[in-house]
Amino acid sequence: MEAVRVTLTCPECEGPVELAEPVRLSEIAQCGDCSSELEVVELDPVSLSLAPEIEEDWGE
């Protein structure tokens, strides 16, 4: 089986961000360049937005 991938642009650093098809709304992707968490906010065309930072205690 071949995974179809779509390459998008990171809104933060304009680096390439790959997502596997089918892309789903609200899917979270991480930019490999700047490590930003990105959320799919639109599907046609697919567009990414910075995901809101979740303030959570990860138990450091």
Ligand SMILES: [Zn+2]
């Ligand atoms: Zn980035």
